[in-house]
Amino acid sequence: MGAPSLRHFKLDRTFFGYDRKDRPKLHEALFDLVWAGEGRWDWNTVYNMPIFLRKFWVRKINRIFDKQKEARDKQNKKSSPRSKIQKPI
Numbered sequence: 001m002g003a004p005s006l007r008h009f010k011l012d013r014t015f016f017g018y019d020r021k022d023r024p025k026l027h028e029a030l031f032d033l034v035w036a037g038e039g040r041w042d043w044n045t046v047y048n049m050p051i052f053l054r055k056f057w058v059r060k061i062n063r064i065f066d067k068q069k070e071a072r073d074k075q076n077k078k079s080s081p082r083s084k085i086q087k088p089i
Contacts, residue, residue: 029058036061 033046033054046054 029054033057033061036065
């Protein structure tokens with residue numbers, strides 16, 4: 001009984017890494033973290049960050065931006081000139 005032949009194993013280069021089609025998403029997330037971090041992180045730090053931690057920071061930053069957007073929308077709605085103008089009777 002010899003060693004199994006390699007053609008029976010379906011191990012592509014993606015076994016331990018990202019598939020080629022997923023790489024743009026990875027690099028987009030890395031760019032977003034570096035950009036939104038405003039100098040707190042550099043590319044190497046974010047690239048070598050564990051995946052669970054990177055996902056945590058992406059979710060955290062998304063929540064912060066969503067809250068800021070809601071506050072802006074609320075403020076714009078409050079101070080909208082349309083609400084002060086009354087229609088003629």
